[in-house]
Amino acid sequence: MGNNGSGTLVLPNDIFFSHVSESLAEGKTVTFIVKGYSMYPFFRNGKDRVCMAGYDGRELRKGEVILFRYRGKYVMHRIYGVETDPGGTTVYRTVGDGNVRGRETAVPCEIAGVALKRLTPSMKEWSCSSWSWRFLSALWMRLYCVRRWCLAVLRRIYR
Numbered sequence: 001m002g003n004n005g006s007g008t009l010v011l012p013n014d015i016f017f018s019h020v021s022e023s024l025a026e027g028k029t030v031t032f033i034v035k036g037y038s039m040y041p042f043f044r045n046g047k048d049r050v051c052m053a054g055y056d057g058r059e060l061r062k063g064e065v066i067l068f069r070y071r072g073k074y075v076m077h078r079i080y081g082v083e084t085d086p087g088g089t090t091v092y093r094t095v096g097d098g099n100v101r102g103r104e105t106a107v108p109c110e111i112a113g114v115a116l117k118r119l120t121p122s123m124k125e126w127s128c129s130s131w132s133w134r135f136l137s138a139l140w141m142r143l144y145c146v147r148r149w150c151l152a153v154l155r156r157i158y159r
Helices: 013-025 131-142 144-157
Strands: 030-033 049-054 065-070 073-084 090-095 104-106 111-119 125-127
Touching: 013 030, 013 049, 013 065, 013 073, 013 111, 065 090, 065 104, 073 131, 125 131, 131 144
Parallel strands: none
Antiparallel strands: 030 049, 049 111, 065 073, 065 111, 073 090, 090 104, 111 125
16 A cells, blocks of 8 residues: 555555445445456556446346456456356356456355446446346357457557
């Protein structure tokens, strides 16, 4: 924990996300700057913000972006599959938009929040429930097998 010299307090992820999780559980919406490249191109590292609402226990759909605990850490990834395990528990299969391998699973008790919208540095909003978001998300999920090449092109265009 410390000050990064710009007057901004920098917290370790586990402390930051425990506070985020508590706020979401209290029914508050939380907005924070996205860190990391796993959700590129939908969320850009250090530039875009995500606004999240607490998970209310509803059945989530393929394509939604969730914040959940996985192996002791918080992860924000997109649901690409919904299954039911033999015990009747819903299991969400997730993957980062910027990932070409590596997938995680989340069960409802591990989910802290659901993305509501993306905010750009100029504060332009893009609702995660809008037609354009859902269409492009579905298209991106279908491009999984060629994602590596798509990401390479996008990274060169939008440096």
